[in-house]
Amino acid sequence: MTSLTDRYxxxxxxxxxxxxxxxxxxxxxxxxxxxxxxxRADGRDAxxxxxxxxxxxxxxxxxxARYADRRLQLIGPTYYLAWERLMKLLLSFIPALVxxxxxxxxxxxxxxxxxxxxxxxxxIQTVVQIGFWVTLVFAVLERTNTSLNLPAWTVDQLQEDxxxxxxxxxxxxxxxxxxxxxxxxxxxxxFHSFVPGNDGENLPILDPALWxxxxxxxxxxxxxxxxxxxxxxxxxxxxxxxxxxxxxxxLAFAVPVIWLVSTDRLLNPDFVNRWEWLSREENLNNVxxxxxxxxxxxxxxxxxxxxxxxxRGRQ
Amino acid sequence: xxxxEVLRTHLQELRRGTVVVASLIALRHPDYGYAxxxxxxxxxxxxxxxxxxxLLRRLEEQGLLTSEWNTEESRPRKFYRTSDEGESVLxxxxxxxxxxxTSLTGLIEGVGR
Numbered sequence: 001m002t003s004l005t006d007r008y009x010x011x012x013x014x015x016x017x018x019x020x021x022x023x024x025x026x027x028x029x030x031x032x033x034x035x036x037x038x039x040r041a042d043g044r045d046a047x048x049x050x051x052x053x054x055x056x057x058x059x060x061x062x063x064x065a066r067y068a069d070r071r072l073q074l075i076g077p078t079y080y081l082a083w084e085r086l087m088k089l090l091l092s093f094i095p096a097l098v099x100x101x102x103x104x105x106x107x108x109x110x111x112x113x114x115x116x117x118x119x120x121x122x123x124i125q126t127v128v129q130i131g132f133w134v135t136l137v138f139a140v141l142e143r144t145n146t147s148l149n150l151p152a153w154t155v156d157q158l159q160e161d162x163x164x165x166x167x168x169x170x171x172x173x174x175x176x177x178x179x180x181x182x183x184x185x186x187x188x189x190x191f192h193s194f195v196p197g198n199d200g201e202n203l204p205i206l207d208p209a210l211w212x213x214x215x216x217x218x219x220x221x222x223x224x225x226x227x228x229x230x231x232x233x234x235x236x237x238x239x240x241x242x243x244x245x246x247x248x249x250x251l252a253f254a255v256p257v258i259w260l261v262s263t264d265r266l267l268n269p270d271f272v273n274r275w276e277w278l279s280r281e282e283n284l285n286n287v288x289x290x291x292x293x294x295x296x297x298x299x300x301x302x303x304x305x306x307x308x309x310x311x312r313g314r315q
Numbered sequence: 316x317x318x319x320e321v322l323r324t325h326l327q328e329l330r331r332g333t334v335v336v337a338s339l340i341a342l343r344h345p346d347y348g349y350a351x352x353x354x355x356x357x358x359x360x361x362x363x364x365x366x367x368x369x370l371l372r373r374l375e376e377q378g379l380l381t382s383e384w385n386t387e388e389s390r391p392r393k394f395y396r397t398s399d400e401g402e403s404v405l406x407x408x409x410x411x412x413x414x415x416x417t418s419l420t421g422l423i424e425g426v427g428r
Contacts, residue, residue: 024372027348027393031368034349034390057365066369 005032008054015064024067032057075138082148083138090130093230099123100180107187115188166237166313175229183222186215197270207268214256221252238310247303254299261288261295334362334370336412339397339405342380347392371395379404 002010009029013021032053039049057063065072075083103119141148190204190211197203206215228249232242260266264284273279278287337360341351348368355362374380379401385392397405 023393026391028368030390030392031348031364034347034392035364038349038353056363063365063369066365067372069369069373 011060012064095123095126098126172233203271237313243306243310250299254295342397345394345396
C-alpha cells in the first residue's frame with residue numbers, strides 16, 4: 001500500500017508539465033517530509049502529522065496549477081467582456097432566425113403539425129451550439145494569450161441619453177415577436193387553418209394561388225421589417241432615414257394587401273364559399289372595405305407616429 | 316461578521332506583494348523551502364506552503380533566484396539564493412516600498428493638519 005504522501009505527489013505531478021515533473025517531485029517530497037518532521041518535533045504522531053501537512057498543502061490540482069502557473073478560470077477579465085458581448089449579439093437573433101427558417105421549411109414540406117416543435121427544437125440547439133463554440137474559442141484564446149486587437153475603448157463610445165432612449169429593448173422584442181408570429185402564421189394557415197372543408201380536409205384561409213408570388217413577397221417585407229426594428233434599436237431613436245425605410249416597407253405591405261383585397265384575390269374562394277354569410281356579395285364587400293380602411297389607417301398612423309418621434313428626437 | 320471578511324481580504328491584498336520582497340531578502344542567505352518558510356513566519360511573514368513553494372520556482376524561472384541541490388544531508392534539498400538580477404530587482408522593490416511609506420506619512424500628516 002502506498003503512503004498518503006506518495007498518493008498526494010502522484011496526484012499533484014499528474015497535472016505538472018512532464019519536463020519538470022521529476023525535479024518538482026524530489027523537491028516537493030523533501031518539503032513535505034521536512035514539514036512532517038517539524039510537526040513530529042512538536043509531539044504529533046507520524047500519521048497525524050502527515051495528514052495535517054497534506055491538508056495544509058490543499059487540493060493537489062490547485063497546487064499543480066500554481067506550479068504550472070495555469071489559470072483556474074475558463075475566461076478571465078481580459079476576454080470576459082468581449083465574450084459576453086459576442087454571446088449577447090449572436091444569441092439575440094440567430095436562434096430565433098434559425099427556428100423560424102426551420103419551422104417554415106418544415107411547414108412548406110407539408111408537416112405543419114411538426115413545424116412549431118421543429119422550429120423550437122432547432123432554436124434551442126442553436127443556442128447550445130453558439131454557447132459552446134464561442135466559449136471554447138475564448139477559453140483557447142485565454143490559454144494562448146492571444147491578443148484580440150480590439151479597438152480600445154474611447155469616450156466617444158458613450159451613448160448619449162442611454163437611459164432615456166426612445167427605443168426601449170422591450171418594445172423591440174415585442175415588435176419582433178409579433179413579426180415572427182405573423183410570418184409563422186402565413187404558412188401555418190395554409191396547412192392548418194382549423195377550418196375543415198365540407199369533406200373534412202383543411203381549408204387555407206388565404207388563396208393558395210398567392211404562394212406563387214405575393215405571399216413570399218409579403219414574408220420578405222416582414223423579414224425586412226425585423227431588420228428595420230434591429231436597426232432602430234441600434235440607433236436608439238427614430239431617425240429620418242429610418243422613417244423613410246419604415247414608410248417604404250409599410251407601403252410595400254399595405255399596397256399589395258389593399259390591391260389583393262379589392263380585386264377579391266386575398267381570401268381562398270373555397271374558404272369564402274364555406275360560410276354562407278361571407279359568400280354573399282354585399283357581406284364580402286363590407287369585409288373588404290373594412291380591411292382596406294383598417295390597413296390604410298394603420299399604415300398612415302405608423303408613418304405619422306414615426307415622423308413625430310423622429311421630429312421630437314432630432315438633435 | 317462581514318466586516319471581518321472585508322478586513323481579511325484587504326490585509327491579504329496588502330500582504331500579497333510583500334512575500335516576494337521578503338523571500339528575496341531572506342534568500343541573500345541560501346536556504347531550502349521549508350527552512351525559508353520557518354524563517355519568514357518567525358519574522359512576521361506568515362505564508363502558506365502551497366503559495367511559497369510554487370513561488371520559489373517561479374522566481375527561479377524569472378532569473379531572480381538561483382538554485383543548487385544539496386545531497387549531503389539525509390534527504391536531497393534544493394537551496395535557493397537571490398541572484399544578481401534578483402538583488403537589483405529587490406532594491407527597486409525596497410525603494411518603492413519606502414516611497415509608499417513616505418507618501419503615506421506625508422498624506423497622514425497632511426490630513427491631520
